[in-house]
Amino acid sequence: xxxxxxxGPAGRSTHPGRTNVGALAPAASAxxxxxxLTGCSSGITESVSTAVKDSSSAVAxxxxxxxxxxxxxxxxxxxSTTLDDGLKELQSSRSxxxxxxxVTTVDxxxxxxxxxxxxxxxxxxATARAALAAGDGGTPSLADGDxxxxxxxxxxxxxxxxxxxx
Amino acid sequence: xxxxxRVALGILTAIGGFVDIGDLVTNAVVGSRxxxxxxxxxxxxxxxxxxxxxMSGRVAAASGRATFEVIRERLGARAGLANLxxxxxxxxxxxxxxxxxxxxxxxxxxxxxxxxxxxxxxxAVWLVVWRVRFSIMENVTGLLGLTxxxxxxxxxxxxxxxxxxxGQLTPAVPEQETVWTYSYYAIALFGxxxxxxxxxxxxxxxxxxxxTVKDLLQERINVLxxxxxxxxxxxxxxxxxxxVLLPAGISVTSLSQVILPVAEGAGKIGLALVxxxxxxxxxxxxxxxxxxxxxxxxxxxxxxxxxxxRPAEAxxxxxSMIVCLLAGIAVLATGVDPVLVTEYSVVFSAIxxxxxYLPILIVANDPQYMREHVNGRVVNxxxxxxxxxxxxxxxxxxPLMIVTGAGA
Amino acid sequence: MTAQPGxxxxxPKVAGRILDAxxxxxxxxxxxxxxxxVTTVDxxxxxxPAVDDAIEPGxxxxxxxxxxxGPVLGTRVFGGRPPSSRLIRIPWKDVAEVxxxxxxxxxxxxxxxxxxxxxxxxxxxxxxPGGRHDPR
Numbered sequence: 001x002x003x004x005x006x007x008g009p010a011g012r013s014t015h016p017g018r019t020n021v022g023a024l025a026p027a028a029s030a031x032x033x034x035x036x037l038t039g040c041s042s043g044i045t046e047s048v049s050t051a052v053k054d055s056s057s058a059v060a061x062x063x064x065x066x067x068x069x070x071x072x073x074x075x076x077x078x079x080s081t082t083l084d085d086g087l088k089e090l091q092s093s094r095s096x097x098x099x100x101x102x103v104t105t106v107d108x109x110x111x112x113x114x115x116x117x118x119x120x121x122x123x124x125x126a127t128a129r130a131a132l133a134a135g136d137g138g139t140p141s142l143a144d145g146d147x148x149x150x151x152x153x154x155x156x157x158x159x160x161x162x163x164x165x166x
Numbered sequence: 167x168x169x170x171x172r173v174a175l176g177i178l179t180a181i182g183g184f185v186d187i188g189d190l191v192t193n194a195v196v197g198s199r200x201x202x203x204x205x206x207x208x209x210x211x212x213x214x215x216x217x218x219x220x221m222s223g224r225v226a227a228a229s230g231r232a233t234f235e236v237i238r239e240r241l242g243a244r245a246g247l248a249n250l251x252x253x254x255x256x257x258x259x260x261x262x263x264x265x266x267x268x269x270x271x272x273x274x275x276x277x278x279x280x281x282x283x284x285x286x287x288x289x290a291v292w293l294v295v296w297r298v299r300f301s302i303m304e305n306v307t308g309l310l311g312l313t314x315x316x317x318x319x320x321x322x323x324x325x326x327x328x329x330x331x332x333g334q335l336t337p338a339v340p341e342q343e344t345v346w347t348y349s350y351y352a353i354a355l356f357g358x359x360x361x362x363x364x365x366x367x368x369x370x371x372x373x374x375x376x377x378t379v380k381d382l383l384q385e386r387i388n389v390l391x392x393x394x395x396x397x398x399x400x401x402x403x404x405x406x407x408x409x410v411l412l413p414a415g416i417s418v419t420s421l422s423q424v425i426l427p428v429a430e431g432a433g434k435i436g437l438a439l440v441x442x443x444x445x446x447x448x449x450x451x452x453x454x455x456x457x458x459x460x461x462x463x464x465x466x467x468x469x470x471x472x473x474x475x476r477p478a479e480a481x482x483x484x485x486s487m488i489v490c491l492l493a494g495i496a497v498l499a500t501g502v503d504p505v506l507v508t509e510y511s512v513v514f515s516a517i518x519x520x521x522x523y524l525p526i527l528i529v530a531n532d533p534q535y536m537r538e539h540v541n542g543r544v545v546n547x548x549x550x551x552x553x554x555x556x557x558x559x560x561x562x563x564x565p566l567m568i569v570t571g572a573g574a
Numbered sequence: 575m576t577a578q579p580g581x582x583x584x585x586p587k588v589a590g591r592i593l594d595a596x597x598x599x600x601x602x603x604x605x606x607x608x609x610x611x612v613t614t615v616d617x618x619x620x621x622x623p624a625v626d627d628a629i630e631p632g633x634x635x636x637x638x639x640x641x642x643x644g645p646v647l648g649t650r651v652f653g654g655r656p657p658s659s660r661l662i663r664i665p666w667k668d669v670a671e672v673x674x675x676x677x678x679x680x681x682x683x684x685x686x687x688x689x690x691x692x693x694x695x696x697x698x699x700x701x702x703p704g705g706r707h708d709p710r
Contacts, residue, residue, distance in 0.1 A: 050574065053415075053417075054417075054419075056415060057415060057416045057417050057419070060414045060415055060416045061411075061414075061416050061422075061423050061426070064410070064414060064416075064426055064430070065422075065426065068426065068429050068430060072433070072434065073429045073430065073433045073434060073437070074426075074429045074434070074437060075434060075437060076277070077274065077275060077276055077277035078274050078275075078422065078425070078429070078437060078441075080277055081273055081274045081277060081422050082420075082422035082423070082426070085419075085420035085421075085422045085423075086420075088420075089419055089420070229674075231603075231674075235603060238601045238614065239601050239602060239603075242600075242601060243600075243601055243616070243647060243650060243651055244651050246601070247651055296702075296704060297704055297707065297709070299709055300709075466614075467613065467614060468603050468604060468611055468612065468613040468614030468643075469611060469613070469691065470610050470611045470612075470691065471611070473709060474709060475709075476705075476706055476707065476708050476709065477699050477702070477704070477705045477706070477707070478695050478699050478700055478705050478706045479610065479695075481691055481692075481694040481695035481698070481699040482690065482691055482694050484699055485694050485698055485699065534674070535674070
């Protein structure tokens with residue numbers, strides 16, 4: 001014999017007076033979140049320096065990969081995948097910088113400088129990938145690719161220092 | 167002799183099966199950005215997973231039931247359903263990340279674009295789940311995953327400055343990072359080490375292999391020896407990144423960067439071994455997470471489940487896994503970066519940890535299921551401490567994700 | 575205004591076990607005669623006076639008539655009740671033993687509750703090559 005019957009569907013008790021207060025809380029926290037997020041971005045220097053950091057990481061990775069390929073430590077497949085991954089990273093940084101809306105002349109100059117530096121990086125990647133496709137002893141050589149990337153890396157370092165100390 | 171071989175096999179499989187794409191990516195990212203200053207989190211996570219995997223294995227061996235079956239019985243339908251929903255979704259994210267990881271590693275090996283490998287990888291996962299016997303599946307992927315020890319070998323071959331490496335072990339925020347990103351990645355690393363699916367898989371696997379109380383000692387050895395050694399593997403991944411990538415100012419965003427230190431130290435042979443290891447480890451993890459999705463659904467709804475049954479005798483179990491794999495393929499086909507999916511999946515795993523671990527702690531203390539094998543006082547004390555840590559990590563995860571922009 | 579009811583007579587003694595529906599029956603795994611899982615108990619059906627009817631003195635106590643499964647889980651968690659014709663029942667007379675799991679005395683093949691499993695098996699899984707292969 002059963003002690004209690006099956007628990008039936010629980011009646012949903014409504015508290016009409018509570019709904020107004022309940023609706024305010026999520027709205028308030030949303031506003032706070034928006035304020036927090038917008039407060040975090042301070043002009044375009046933040047975004048540009050992030051883009052520069054990501055791109056120099058990609059360029060440094062590509063240089064290591066090329067060096068290892070020249071030393072016979074990396075297969076062609078792995079090197080080309082590494083370069084492709086680096087290029088993708090670079091392209092996403094470039095599109096972030098492109099989408100910025102600078103207001104002051106200084107900011108516009110920074111954006112232009114950043115785009116030029118990133119274009120040079122992209123050119124370096126192109127040389128490196130062409131070198132990889134050309135194979136051993138072709139032109140451009142892997143060393144040429146490395147040189148192009150090294151030059152791009154220097155430009156990025158210069159840009160980093162100008163952005164850091166405006 | 168045969169007994170010794172079995173013990174060795176158990177330990178080796180546990181080591182090789184410990185690392186998955188979450189560990190690979192998170193440890194490499196952390197090593198390249200924070201050096202070794204977050205290694206203490208790996209130690210904390212390894213101890214935690216040893217504790218809870220042991221507990222859930224004991225639940226399965228003592229009661230003959232897998233953990234999720236008992237969650238619904240002990241916590242009721244409502245709490246069980248909430249638990250199921252969260253665990254299942256995060257599991258699905260992890261399946262997606264693992265299949266993506268297999269595809270990325272195959273791209274590194276072959277130069278064929280990873281999107282083309284995804285259906286191949288998913289089909290291979292399904293075929294193994296469909297046909298291959300449980301113990302064979304575990305042993306082969308576990309042993310092949312051992313090749314990831316090349317990370318430790320490469321670390322030695324790189325001849326790092328051991329003194330300065332050891333100096334990095336102190337928990338301190340490096341100057342180019344903030345305390346917020348440090349905390350965020352601590353949580354991510356914790357979630358990567360204490361993966362929730364591991365517990366479901368472990369206890370259901372115990373039922374699959376028919377463990378009884380007699381096997382508890384073997385299981386304890388597997389966990390207490392195998393998992394810490396697996397944790398050492400994770401640390402060596404971070405150390406390799408710290409030695410090669412950190413000084414070059416590289417922060418890891420793709421799988422190709424993870425393997426560069428191995429190629430640096432061990433050349434093409436090292437490269438071949440690490441790619442084999444990554445494919446084996448992520449494939450094994452894909453199998454485990456896919457099976458976990460099936461286990462959790464089937465055990466909650468009371469369906470017939472198990473690889474020890476004919477697929478025809480566990481129809482809904484197998485159908486749900488097929489649907490999961492198709493969902494994973496669909497998500498990856500959108501072109502989302504698998505590494506990004508991985509980074510999110512470890513953080514969401516950390517968020518879901520309380521849901522997974524609290525029920526295990528409750529069940530492991532229930533004499534109706536455990537009879538005389540209930541938790542001892544030490545285990546319970548440790549379990550309570552970990553519950554607090556897990557809750558803190560889970561609550562802090564989303565605010566930190568917002569503040570740091572997911573670790574950027 | 576009803577008159578104050580007198581003190582209740584003590585409950586008649588029963589032979590057999592006393593079970594708590596929530597603790598021992600609900601959410602328990604149901605295994606069939608061969609130990610194959612059928613479903614979990616999602617809800618219980620009681621035969622006897624309806625909820626809002628007045629109970630005459632001398633009315634026999636409600637009797638558990640069936641274990642319920644299927645969509646009734648949704649209504650149990652979120653509220654509501656499916657119409658009687660839509661309930662998937664496992665008649666109580668099929669239950670052989672109640673312990674940590676509920677064991678039936680019949681095979682799952684003949685049960686309504688196994689319908690979805692049989693459908694998925696026949697229409698989907700059995701059509702995939704190797705579906706009936708024994709893994710051991």
